[in-house]
């Protein structure tokens with residue numbers, strides 16, 4: 001066996017940076033050119049165009065990009081997708097193949113020396129492969145032997161809680177439902193998912209305050225909103241078609257406030273992709289007021305805004321707050337106001353990094369509006385006080401009565417295309433008793449009641465050898481999780497690591513004693529089972545469940561669908577299951593019948609999922625009913641501002657996405673909207689901070705993170721001056737994940753605080 005170490009982190013080497021001017025607006029000609037170039041390179045133009053024609057169409061397949069919804073009825077013939085949707089499809093439908101021969105010629109260690117970009121470009125895995133103990137190369141294995149290996153290993157554990165079953169958010173409802181059923185019949189709730197690193201903080205805050213862990217708005221609400229506030233989100237890159245919705249708000253006379261440390265291009269201006277005449281030129285202005293807040297200054301900022309509103313309300317009672325709503329629908333108003341009264345604008349202001357005058361402007365705008373939507377994503381959810389962030393924005397909506405009515409409400413913009421659906425299907429380490437009761441009733445078994453590990457706890461458990469088997473339903477655990485070297489040790493402690501994957505990724509290379517890669521069909525591929533061609537269903541960010549049917553012939557005959565893989569694992573593992581696993585997989589309608597029987601809101605699932613555009617799931621907050629909370633009302637809460645104190649020469653660092661990646665899948669090396677081409681190892685800094693640190697543009701630095709006396713190092717980043725508040729810096733995920741301490745996480749939600757990393761910079765000589 002090779003004595004060389006496998007690399008959990010991408011290599012330090014630079015790729016040849018080119019700097020370009022930052023464009024004034026998003027989308028437009030360059031976006032279309034970029035999409036087509038990716039399609040051409042990965043898929044080929046002819047096949048690629050045919051494929052794109054099916055993307056997000058009623059009878060086509062759901063975009064494997066983000067969870068932004070499609071319009072309910074109207075679908076343009078072409079262009080119901082964006083540049084990054086096209087790239088996501090290109091990446092999945094790539095011509096490149098990772099075959100058993102590929103593995104015979106490349107050792108695991110050798111592959112680990114590549115960057116995530118290079119690994120991903122190797123392409124789709126064509127056959128199930130195994131890495132035997134002590135071996136350097138993966139080799140082909142039959143599906144039957146692979147399932148047997150999993151079954152034997154799982155059954156040899158001293159407790160089912162020694163196994164971990166991770167899920168990434170691309171898994172369909174059908175696969176997710178079967179997977180959680182298999183895991184619970186095996187006997188554990190160890191079902192961590194990517195949501196633990198993503199919108200868990202939103203789920204925690206929203207369930208407590210509004211009685212539902214999901215957002216309340218629909219796409220149509222953007223046509224009726226007086227004001228949309230976009231916080232901690234970069235839709236121009238990560239949810240590009242959201243710009244169209246924001247454009248509609250503006251056209252109908254609504255306004256937009258953006259709260260972000262960076263002036264993200266797409267939010268400032270955009271060119272409507274559906275209107276080619278407007279592709280050229282400066283585009284439409286979106287943001288009316290830009291609050292360039294310091295990282296993690298949001299609670300302080302919201303408190304100041306609400307204090308200013310309270311002052312106005314006192315001057316002119318009943319003019320600003322919706323007292324009827326507060327009276328009838330909410331609880332905790334007095335405590336909240338008492339706390340707000342105690343806070344002090346002068347003390348809060350430094351945390352925001354803003355001038356009071358611009359916050360006043362924003363408060364004036366908010367004061368006049370009655371229908372407000374607040375949108376947010378990772379800029380709010382990945383901090384120590386992330387749950388406070390979201391509870392605080394709910395407070396603002398409650399004061400304004402801006403929930404449970406048209407044009408108003410909460411809009412946590414989800415990441416993965418079915419991350420919300422996976423949760424609905426029971427992928428959760430903390431299942432509710434009512435859900436488990438239903439499973440028991442329908443499937444005649446005793447479900448485990450003890451809560452399982454989330455992502456961070458799963459890593460700790462593997463590190464302490466309390467967990468010995470890791471199974472990943474999609475995703476790229478090693479590159480997506482915090483504290484890369486610690487997590488690598490955790491995975492390497494396992495007896496068996498298994499990945500159900502479409503493409504090769506680093507998690508296949510950082511493995512347990514034995515490892516399996518089980519290649520599955522992608523969204524874009526046809527799924528043929530015994531009773532004919534199948535479709536799957538997914539739930540978007542606004543609770544619409546709809547179908548998705550593949551279009552391409554699968555790239556290899558050896559691929560299985562995700563439901564078939566789950567069934568295979570279940571058959572090989574569970575000795576006395578009363579579930580007819582193989583039968584269910586013959587016809588996914590049968591799986592959907594089981595979902596209907598166990599999960600509320602899926603009545604007539606098979607019929608309604610065949611309706612044009614699918615159907616909405618019930619949503620109590622949308623219906624202005626807060627009965628599911630502990631008080632039976634919508635809850636005001638008292639929240640904590642950031643407790644980060646920076647010492648001399650320390651900076652707060654956020655880890656963000658470029659325009660050319662999908663999480664750990666790196667499409668290309670450019671971040672066009674930030675003017676950085678062909679390089680990912682960069683750190684964005686305020687010019688004044690650079691001057692103070694004696695740093696010049698393109699100086700090479702090492703980044704050192706500091707947490708409770710521990711230090712972590714990421715080497716070789718180029719410093720770039722950027723429009724970012726003082727003491728704030730930004731790097732890209734996953735290169736900087738090594739700096740995120742495993743113990744640095746959000747209160748309550750346990751989400752890694754990957755947007756609040758305390759660093760110092762050391763200049764390379």
Ligand SMILES: Nc1nc2c(c(=O)[nH]1)N[C@H]1C(S)=C(S)[C@@H](COP(=O)(O)OP(=O)(O)OC[C@H]3O[C@@H](n4cnc5c(=O)[nH]c(N)nc54)[C@H](O)[C@@H]3O)O[C@H]1N2
Pocket residue numbers: 065066067084198231232233234235237238239259260261262264293294295296297298377378379380414415416654655656657658659661662663664755
């Ligand atoms: N093309 C593409 N699309 C994607 C993804 C992708 O990687 N590529 N990923 C998908 C997934 S899983 C997700 S979760 C979403 C992620 O979507 P986003 O949340 O938009 O992704 P990030 O790049 O993490 O951007 C976070 C934004 O928050 C800002 N921010 C950081 N810290 C703070 C803060 O303290 N306060 C405020 N107000 N703002 C802050 C950053 O400047 C940045 O604009 O996108 C989904 N869609």
Ligand SMILES: Nc1nc2c(c(=O)[nH]1)N[C@H]1C(S)=C(S)[C@@H](COP(=O)(O)OP(=O)(O)OC[C@H]3O[C@@H](n4cnc5c(=O)[nH]c(N)nc54)[C@H](O)[C@@H]3O)O[C@H]1N2
Pocket residue numbers: 167168169170171194195197198199378382415416473474475476477479480481482500501502503504505520521522523562655656657662663664665733734736737740754
């Ligand atoms: N520092 C830092 N870390 C972060 C974040 C951050 O902002 N900063 N963001 C966090 C967030 S929001 C998220 S959601 C996580 C993402 O964490 P993950 O979901 O684990 O990561 P992805 O990169 O989305 O997973 C990509 C892999 O999924 C597999 N895949 C793709 N499509 C399919 C499919 O259809 N089926 C199956 N079975 N496999 C498929 C491919 O093999 C691909 O390599 O990362 C988190 N990590």
Ligand code: SF4
Pocket residue numbers: 056063064065066067068080081082083084085086088238239240241242
């Ligand atoms: S906005 Fe999201 S779901 Fe829609 S096409 Fe773009 S990447 Fe796909």
Ligand SMILES: [Mo]
Pocket residue numbers: 194197198199414415416
């Ligand atoms: Mo995410």
